[in-house]
Amino acid sequence: MIYPFLRRNLDILFVGLNPANTSSKKGHYFSTNQSFWNQLYESGLIKEHIDKDVADNVVFGSSSINHHNYEYGITDLVNYLAESNSSIVKPTLKNCIRLQEDIMLYKPRIVVLLHSKVVKCFVNEYLKKNITKGYAGKLLDNCNTVFYYVPFPHGNSICTNIKVAIYADIKKTLDNDTL
Numbered sequence: 001m002i003y004p005f006l007r008r009n010l011d012i013l014f015v016g017l018n019p020a021n022t023s024s025k026k027g028h029y030f031s032t033n034q035s036f037w038n039q040l041y042e043s044g045l046i047k048e049h050i051d052k053d054v055a056d057n058v059v060f061g062s063s064s065i066n067h068h069n070y071e072y073g074i075t076d077l078v079n080y081l082a083e084s085n086s087s088i089v090k091p092t093l094k095n096c097i098r099l100q101e102d103i104m105l106y107k108p109r110i111v112v113l114l115h116s117k118v119v120k121c122f123v124n125e126y127l128k129k130n131i132t133k134g135y136a137g138k139l140l141d142n143c144n145t146v147f148y149y150v151p152f153p154h155g156n157s158i159c160t161n162i163k164v165a166i167y168a169d170i171k172k173t174l175d176n177d178t179l
Contacts, residue, residue: 004075005060044165
């Protein structure tokens, strides 16, 4: 199993659905496919290409290659289940409550939702709101965190250029401090 990179006052908190089997076995986020790390690089959120097998420790565990040394972290909506088939993953109300509590506690500037099922369960069903890809604004009462939805890095019909463009918008938002 892999453990989240959570701490107070992150610039970006990425929220996935759950760890993939391979990532869990390796003990590293997004170590099954290089796409996520390439998209962060192409958008400018990280300053160097980095290998998927060590990237989470560098990008989430430090800020050495992050744009402007911003602090990034990651967690999952369902953080206790390693499964590569997302249709098997069934988030619960308890998962949504825990995620909201984590966001309220750690106060990230931006939360990036990385999976359509995270949006469906956490935003549509739990928060009773609707969002589309990209900027979603402030979704939680009494919380200044801004949300973005970026489709999962691979395995869907959304082209990489769209995902990179959303990440570039996130970078611009951070740089302009328009939160």
